[in-house]
Amino acid sequence: MLGREKAQRVLEMALAASKAEQTEAVLLAHDSSLTRFARNTIHQNVSERDATLRVRAVIGHRSGVAFGNDLSREGIAGLAERALAVAQLQPEDPQFPGLPGRQRYQQVRAADESTANCSPERRARLAGSLCRRCASMGLNAAGALETGLHELAIANSQGVEAYHAYTTAEITTVVMAGDSSGYGYALAGSIDGLDVEDAGQRAIEKAVRGRNPRAVPAGAYTVVLEPDAASDILGSLAYTSFGANSFEEQASFMAGHLGEPVLASSVSIKDDPLAPDTIPMPFDYEGVACRPVPIIEKGVARGVVHDSYSAAKARTASTGHALPAPNPAGPLPTHLVLEPGAVSFSEMIAGLKRGLLITRFHYTRIVHQPTVTVTGMTRDGTFWVENGEIAYPVRNLRFTESYVAALQRPITIGRETRLCGEFGPYLVPPVLIPEFKFTGVTDF
Amino acid sequence: MRDLAERALNSAQVYGASYADVRVVEETEQSVSTRNGVVRAVEYGQSLGFGIRVIADGAWGFASSSRLQLEEAEEIARRAVDIARASALFKREDVSLGEPVLSRGQYRTPVQEDPFAVSLEEKISLLLAADAAMKLPQVTSRRASLVALRKKTLFASTEGSLVEQEIIETGAGIECLAVGHNEVQKRSYPNSFGRNQATRGFEFVRQMDLPGNAERVAEEAVMLLSAPPCPAETTTVILGPTQLALQLHESCGHPAELDRALGSEAAYAGTSFLTPDMLGKFRYGSDIVNITADATIPGGLGTYAYDDEGVPAQRCYLVKDGVFQGYLTSRETAARLGQPSNGAARASSWNRIPLVRMTNVNLEPGTWRFDDLLADSDGALYLEMNYSWSIDDRRLNFQFGTEIARRVSGGRLGQLYRNAVYTGITPQFWASCDAICNGDHWQVWGTPNCGKGQPGQVAHVGHGVAPARFRNVQVRSGR
Numbered sequence: 001m002l003g004r005e006k007a008q009r010v011l012e013m014a015l016a017a018s019k020a021e022q023t024e025a026v027l028l029a030h031d032s033s034l035t036r037f038a039r040n041t042i043h044q045n046v047s048e049r050d051a052t053l054r055v056r057a058v059i060g061h062r063s064g065v066a067f068g069n070d071l072s073r074e075g076i077a078g079l080a081e082r083a084l085a086v087a088q089l090q091p092e093d094p095q096f097p098g099l100p101g102r103q104r105y106q107q108v109r110a111a112d113e114s115t116a117n118c119s120p121e122r123r124a125r126l127a128g129s130l131c132r133r134c135a136s137m138g139l140n141a142a143g144a145l146e147t148g149l150h151e152l153a154i155a156n157s158q159g160v161e162a163y164h165a166y167t168t169a170e171i172t173t174v175v176m177a178g179d180s181s182g183y184g185y186a187l188a189g190s191i192d193g194l195d196v197e198d199a200g201q202r203a204i205e206k207a208v209r210g211r212n213p214r215a216v217p218a219g220a221y222t223v224v225l226e227p228d229a230a231s232d233i234l235g236s237l238a239y240t241s242f243g244a245n246s247f248e249e250q251a252s253f254m255a256g257h258l259g260e261p262v263l264a265s266s267v268s269i270k271d272d273p274l275a276p277d278t279i280p281m282p283f284d285y286e287g288v289a290c291r292p293v294p295i296i297e298k299g300v301a302r303g304v305v306h307d308s309y310s311a312a313k314a315r316t317a318s319t320g321h322a323l324p325a326p327n328p329a330g331p332l333p334t335h336l337v338l339e340p341g342a343v344s345f346s347e348m349i350a351g352l353k354r355g356l357l358i359t360r361f362h363y364t365r366i367v368h369q370p371t372v373t374v375t376g377m378t379r380d381g382t383f384w385v386e387n388g389e390i391a392y393p394v395r396n397l398r399f400t401e402s403y404v405a406a407l408q409r410p411i412t413i414g415r416e417t418r419l420c421g422e423f424g425p426y427l428v429p430p431v432l433i434p435e436f437k438f439t440g441v442t443d444f
Numbered sequence: 445m446r447d448l449a450e451r452a453l454n455s456a457q458v459y460g461a462s463y464a465d466v467r468v469v470e471e472t473e474q475s476v477s478t479r480n481g482v483v484r485a486v487e488y489g490q491s492l493g494f495g496i497r498v499i500a501d502g503a504w505g506f507a508s509s510s511r512l513q514l515e516e517a518e519e520i521a522r523r524a525v526d527i528a529r530a531s532a533l534f535k536r537e538d539v540s541l542g543e544p545v546l547s548r549g550q551y552r553t554p555v556q557e558d559p560f561a562v563s564l565e566e567k568i569s570l571l572l573a574a575d576a577a578m579k580l581p582q583v584t585s586r587r588a589s590l591v592a593l594r595k596k597t598l599f600a601s602t603e604g605s606l607v608e609q610e611i612i613e614t615g616a617g618i619e620c621l622a623v624g625h626n627e628v629q630k631r632s633y634p635n636s637f638g639r640n641q642a643t644r645g646f647e648f649v650r651q652m653d654l655p656g657n658a659e660r661v662a663e664e665a666v667m668l669l670s671a672p673p674c675p676a677e678t679t680t681v682i683l684g685p686t687q688l689a690l691q692l693h694e695s696c697g698h699p700a701e702l703d704r705a706l707g708s709e710a711a712y713a714g715t716s717f718l719t720p721d722m723l724g725k726f727r728y729g730s731d732i733v734n735i736t737a738d739a740t741i742p743g744g745l746g747t748y749a750y751d752d753e754g755v756p757a758q759r760c761y762l763v764k765d766g767v768f769q770g771y772l773t774s775r776e777t778a779a780r781l782g783q784p785s786n787g788a789a790r791a792s793s794w795n796r797i798p799l800v801r802m803t804n805v806n807l808e809p810g811t812w813r814f815d816d817l818l819a820d821s822d823g824a825l826y827l828e829m830n831y832s833w834s835i836d837d838r839r840l841n842f843q844f845g846t847e848i849a850r851r852v853s854g855g856r857l858g859q860l861y862r863n864a865v866y867t868g869i870t871p872q873f874w875a876s877c878d879a880i881c882n883g884d885h886w887q888v889w890g891t892p893n894c895g896k897g898q899p900g901q902v903a904h905v906g907h908g909v910a911p912a913r914f915r916n917v918q919v920r921s922g923r
Contacts, residue, residue, distance in 0.1 A: 033527075034899050038708045042531040046506040046899070047523060048795040050493065068490035069510040086486045089564040091572075093482045120505075120530035128534035142711035144898040172898070174711040249585045250623045326485030328477045328587070362714070365832040367845050367922035368863055370628045375843045375865070375922070377836040398834075398841055398867070400922065440867055442841040 001116060002029050002051060004163045007153035010053060010071055015157055017080035020057035020087060022099045024156040026285060026324060028052050031116070032148030035123040040131040040141050042124060051151075056325050057083035058099060061092040065326050097312035102159030103289045108280035112190035115167035116149040122191070123147065126171075130200040134175055139207055141200075143173030143184075147191055152285075160287035168279060169194040170421060174380055175203040180213060180393060182206025183359050183380035185228055187421040189279055206359060206381035210393040215441060216384060218397065222355035223436040224348055224385065227418040227428040232361045232376070233403045234269065234336045235423030240372050242271070242295050243321075244310030245330030251369055253404045254301040263407040265299040266341060271333035273320065277417075278335050279425040283320060290320035295333070307331040333424070340429040341413035348414055348432050350388040356436075357383040357390060361399075371402040375439070398440035406433045449600040451514045452496045455521035457602060461498035461528070463541065464521070465601035467752060468494040468512070469794035474560065477589035478571045481579075486564065493794035498524045502538030503531035508795040542779035544603040547756060551749030553612040554742070555645030559592035562646045570654060571616075577658035578620045582666045585621040589638055590649065597752070605754035613745065613904065615641025615892060616649045620662050624669035629862060631665040631847055633657045635686045636830045641890035641904065644743045664848065667860060673921035674849050674864035680821055681866060681917045684828025687846050688807065689889040689907035695870040696728075696735050697805040697905070699839035700762045701788075701896075702771035704800075706780060712898050714837025717870065718768055720781060726768040729874030732810055735763040737772050739787060739803035744906035745890035746803035753798055755787040762805065766875075774800045792901035799897050804888060806908030810880025814911055817879055819855035825919055826850045826857050827864055832922070843867040845922045865922035873914060881910035 002010075007027050014025035029051035036044035053076060054067040064086025066079045127145045134141035147169045154162040169191040173184045184203030188194040225233075241252035249255075254262055273281045273290035283289050286308055294302040306314065307322030310330055321331040349357065356378075364376030378396045385391060414430035445468045456464035470492050477485045494517065495508035505528025507520045571588040578586040593613040600606050617639030619632040634640045634652055642648050683691060699716040703709060706720075718726070728735075739757035741747055749757055753775050761769040771777075774789035777800055789798035818826075832845035849864035850857040888908040895902055 032899070035531075036898055037534075038710055039536075039706075041536045042503065042534050043708055044506070044797060044898075045504055045527045045531040046508075046797055047527060048495075048508045048899075049520075050508075050510040050795060052491070052510075064486050064488075066488045068492075070490065070492060082488050086488055086564065090483050090486055090568065093484075095482065120527040121533070124530035124533050131534055140707070140710075142707065144711065146899070172711055176710065249621060251585070251621060251628050326477075326487055328479050328484035328589075362837050363834045365834045365845075367832045367843075367865060369630075370626055371923060373923055375832065375834045375845075377834070377841060379837055396836060396841075398836075398843060400843070400865075402923075440841060440843065442836060442838075442869065 001031065001149055002151055007151060007163055010076065011153055011155035013073060013076045014053060014055050014080055015155060017077040018057055018084065020059055020084050022058035022157050024056040024099050026054040027153040029151040030148055032146065033120065033123065034144055034146040035127050036144045037127045037131055038142040040135040042127060045120065053079060054324055055079045055083040057087045059087050061094050061096045062087045062090040063096060064090060095313055097308055099156045099158045100160060100286055100288050100308050103283065103287060105162060105282040105289050106274055108274060108282050109189055109276065111149055111165040112167045115147050115169055115191040118147040118191050126196045130173060130196065134204065139204060140176040141173060143171065146170045154287035156287060162283045162287040164282055166279060171196045171199045173200055173203045175207040177207040177211055180207050180210030181380045182210060187419045187425060210381055213393040213395045216394045216397065218438045218440055220435045220437050222352060222432065222434045224352060224355065224357045225431045225433065226359050227420050227430055228360040229358045230431040231420035231422060231426050231428045232364050234338060234426050234428060236364065236366060236372055236374050236403055238333045238336060238423065240366060240369050242304055243330050243332045244304050244306045244314060247304045253370060253372060257301050258303065260301060261299045262301045263296055263299045264409060264411050266411060266413055267296055267299050267407050268339035269296040270294045270337050271305055271335055272337050273335040275335060275337060275427065278419060278427055284322040285324045286322040288318045288320040288322060293319045305331045305333045335425055337427045338429060340415050340417050342415060343412055344415050345430050348412060348430060349385060352385045352388060355385050357385050367400060372404045373400065373402040375400040396442060397438040399437060400439040401437045406436060409434050445598045448494060448512060448514060448517050449598055452494065452517040452521050453600060453602050455518040456496055456498045456525060459522050459525040461500045461525055463499040463602055464496060465599065466494060466496050467794055468598045470596045471793060472594045473591065475591045476567050476571060478575050479587050480585065481575055483568055491793065495794045496521050496524045497797055498528050499539050500525045500528035501532035503528050503535045504539055505531060506797045539776060540779045541775040542784060545605055545754050546603055547605045547607050547750055547754040549749060550608045552610040553643045555612050557646040559614040559646040560594065574618045574654040574658040577655050578618065578662040580662045580666055582622045582624060582669065583620045583662050584623045588618040588654065590616040599752065599754050601754055607750045607754050609749060611643060611748055612645065613641055613643055614646055614648045615639040615890060616652060616654060618654050618658055618661060620665050622665035622669050627669055629665050629668035630831065631661045632829055633661045635889060637893050641745050641892045642743045643745060643747045668862045671860040671862045673923060674861040674919060676920035678916055678918050680824035680913060680915050681919060682817060682821055682824055682826045682911055682913050684826060684911055685887060685909050686889055687828050687830050688909040688912055690830040690833055690844065692805055692807055692907050692909060693891055694833060694835045695839060695842055696762060697802040700771050701800045702773045702777040705771060706777060713896055717838045717840050722768050724769065727766055728763045728768045728871055729766045730877050731766045732880055733763055733766045733874055733877050734808040736761055736806050736808060737788065737803050738806060741804045741888055741908065744804035744888045745892065746905040751787040751789045752791045753785065753789045755785045758787045760786045772800050772802060774798060790903055792903060796901045799901060801903040802894065802905040804906035804908060807880065807912065809883040809886040809910050812879050812881045814881050814885050817881060817911065817913060818852050821852045821913060824852040826852055827866060840870050842870065863921045863923045864919060866917050866919045868917060876915040877912055878915055879913040885910035
């Protein structure tokens with residue numbers, strides 16, 4: 001771990017070495033390890049230690065970025081020099097507003113020591129016990145257990161001074177039982193808070209229950225999406241519609257509709273990097289303080305996330321959603337929260353006459369951006385539900401569905417949220433959607 | 445670099461490794477992107493570091509660091525051995541790498557014009573010229589980008605290999621979005637995913653003529669707004685070169701990775717329908733389908749002299765005369781089939797282990813001239829430039845969308861359609877291939893965004909293709 005003082009020294013050296021009118025230094029450091037298993041044995045086991053400094057030099061309305069991981073005095077000075085040279089060669093961008101000024105940050109959860117120091121043996125024992133359990137049941141476990149310490153430090157010549165260290169622990173597992181498979185996933189801010197056993201148990205139960213799947217024809221069905229599947233909807237909406245760039249380019253389904261109902265009234269979505277139940281972040285990659293952003297409130301479009309650049313163009317304030325500069329893709333939400341409803345997951349299943357229970361989606365891609373039409377496959381636990389009970393497993397299906405249209409139907413949002421990590425740390429409950437369109441089966 | 449590599453290998457052995465290799469890597473990149481007439485990003489980056497991979501107590505360990513110091517090499521070697529010993533607590537069998545590999549050599553990508561020597565002003569001016577040429581009233585987003593990469597790698601192993609390589613890549617591309625009533629259409633050039641890329645110098649970018657193609661690209665995006673949606677039908681399709689490259693990538697390249705077939709990627713990217721018992725027997729495609737993996741093609745994005753285990757680059761058949769013939773392999777995976785590696789173990793950087801990756805996976809040329817193919821395909825749909833791609837975890841059930849579709853009529857590309865998607869099952873699709881264009885139309889396309897592994901790795905791979913025809917394909921509008 002670099003620590004606050006050493007990180008600040010690096011940033012100070014960068015600012016001192018720069019001859020630009022304004023300078024920003026961003027230090028990203030991590031020490032992370034990942035234990036990967038397949039066929040009930042550990043087959044890859046890796047660790048990495050790296051710290052990258054990014055220097056942004058600004059002259060008038062021109063800026064240039066140089067980055068590197070040589071943190072010697074000469075290396076840092078070289079980056080400052082290179083960033084300035086890059087900036088000098090650029091034409092003016094009159095829309096560039098300059099670097100942000102001093103900020104106040106909210107205190108959020110810091111790094112966990114036992115996670116930062118997690119030994120390879122502890123990771124191996126956690127992964128290995130799941131492998132042994134699966135082997136003893138005639139099942140086949142694959143997955144990865146990762147722990148990491150991450151540090152983000154930012155300083156700029158306009159007064160920004162920011163440092164945040166945090167830890168993550170994550171387990172992904174797919175348990176296979178011949179013609180079936182089950183998925184389990186968990187993400188936490190500490191290894192002690194990571195429930196590996198629960199994730200493993202969910203995967204095992206789905207794999208065992210999924211044996212001898214039956215074919216279901218393509219068509220429109222009511223679906224209950226578990227949080228890992230529902231998080232795909234949030235991720236796709238984030239990428240296509242919730243950032244300032246797509247909004248400005250009129251490619252977002254919300255463009256021109258702020259203040260109007262765009263989704264079902266049961267849908268409220270916000271981005272909240274400060275939420276304690278997630279992996280919180282007090283500031284973005286420009287050092288601007290993060291703040292919660294209501295995006296959809298009871299179905300009504302309320303806004304999109306901004307960084308300094310997009311905010312200046314839209315004549316508003318940054319919401320603290322900048323990614324590392326330069327970032328032509330613009331700001332994106334990172335901590336989406338789908339507001340939970342009142343119905344429990346078991347009540348949701350109990351109330352379903354006929355439909356599909358879906359654990360997760362696989363390889364989803366945008367087919368049509370304005371309607372956020374997405375195609376993908378179901379994976380690792382798809383079941384037919386009949387008269388309020390899970391009746392039997394089904395073979396995986398391909399869907400092609402407009403996520404916007406799906407969320408405009410009379411959907412039901414569940415009560416229990418889970419922290420999902422595929423697209424960011426998102427807090428997601430299960431969702432019931434009528435008439436979800438499946439367009440293909442695998443008949444091979 | 446050599447001192448550090450030597451210290452790392454010695455330390456690993458002292459700590460108890462029975463095998464160790466080390467890669468010391470220095471990467472340099474420069475990227476420029478413009479958006480709607482302004483330079484939106486200019487970035488210069490450098491990453492240095494080393495990774496030590498060891499076998500101790502019969503199991504793998506890997507550790508890496510960006511601190512290029514001799515003491516750090518010792519510390520990271522110890523860490524790698526500790527990790528291997530933890531892995532060994534739950535091993536089922538010892539890792540076998542097969543026969544030792546002893547490679548010694550040097551390689552540098554041959555380039556006519558070093559992309560780092562071309563001035564930033566010239567690069568910016570080229571992109572802004574292309575941007576300006578895309579300016580049309582309905583085009584709301586114009587993007588252009590250019591990238592230059594240099595990766596120097598020193599590989600050394602306790603088996604005595606010592607290899608130094610310098611790979612240079614250059615890439616560029618443009619794209620635009622046209623917006624109409626409740627409709628957005630995209631066109632790209634010369635490839636989607638932002639650019640085409642190759643292990644070539646700046647001459648590669650000059651030959652693209654981005655400004656010369658920009659107006660056409662923008663006009664096509666606007667024309668697509670009012671084009672009818674692609675009709676739903678089961679029909680003959682001709683895949684244009686960049687879409688065929690994507691088809692090959694997803695439905696042949698990935699399933700032919702032996703680590704996937706053996707289950708190593710099961711929890712993340714998935715497995716493969718091509719299981720080892722199918723080798724030499726399974727009919728993957730029609731008789732005219734020949735697919736090679738060739739890391740030796742000049743300029744291919746998956747071209748090098750040695751892979752990241754020190755194995756020399758090779759050309760081999762994955763599919764021959766339509767029959768599944770071989771996998772892409774690493775030393776460990778090949779040894780499980782009793783074979784030597786065919787040199788396809790690649791790591792994205794110093795902080796990642798080598799995985800089985802594509803090199804240049806190619807559909808070998810056929811016999812048709814493109815004009816003759818059009819003349820022989822009345823009523824077919826010509827689909828080109830990937831827009832969306834999705835395939836299941838066994839690489840069987842796919843649905844791909846293209847930016848543009850045209851009806852073939854009277855030997856020409858006629859009626860334009862928007863939002864075309866086609867779907868199929870991999871071996872059935874390739875079995876329906878009945879015509880492949882000849883070598884005059886064959887070109888290697890770069891795919892610089894191939895993701896795999898945990899932690900994630902992005903590989904740069906190539907695909908040599910010429911347009912090809914497929915029968916009885918389900919096509920429709922994706923909207």
